[in-house]
Amino acid sequence: MYTYITDFILILHFSIVIFITSLFFLIPIGYKLNWSWIRRKSVRSIHLLLIAIVTFETILGIACPLTFLENYLLEKVETELFLSFWLKKIIYWDFPSTFFISLYLVCFAWTIAMWVFFPPKR
Numbered sequence: 001m002y003t004y005i006t007d008f009i010l011i012l013h014f015s016i017v018i019f020i021t022s023l024f025f026l027i028p029i030g031y032k033l034n035w036s037w038i039r040r041k042s043v044r045s046i047h048l049l050l051i052a053i054v055t056f057e058t059i060l061g062i063a064c065p066l067t068f069l070e071n072y073l074l075e076k077v078e079t080e081l082f083l084s085f086w087l088k089k090i091i092y093w094d095f096p097s098t099f100f101i102s103l104y105l106v107c108f109a110w111t112i113a114m115w116v117f118f119p120p121k122r
Helices: 002-032 041-060 065-074 082-091 097-117
Strands: none
Touching: 002 041, 002 065, 002 082, 002 097, 041 097
């Protein structure tokens, strides 16, 4: 039972990572190609909120709630599925916290800059 819940949380976490990361590239591209969904204020606000949360969690040294939940549930799991193994390899990197703070600050600044250079619809 815990395996399925853990995998669901991990897939949700991975989806959020992909959403945040892909919009760093899709916003400028979609803006130039006049994609209407990329100009929606709701999509852009969610993106800004998520990168802000990730950035400030890292600066404050707070673990992501999804990471905390995954780790808690993994203690209860006896086996790991193939998909879980590889998604964890993609999401979790073994670098110093200063690397992540710098990376997330740059990403947060880029997200703010995209609001200026590629503004959402009002």
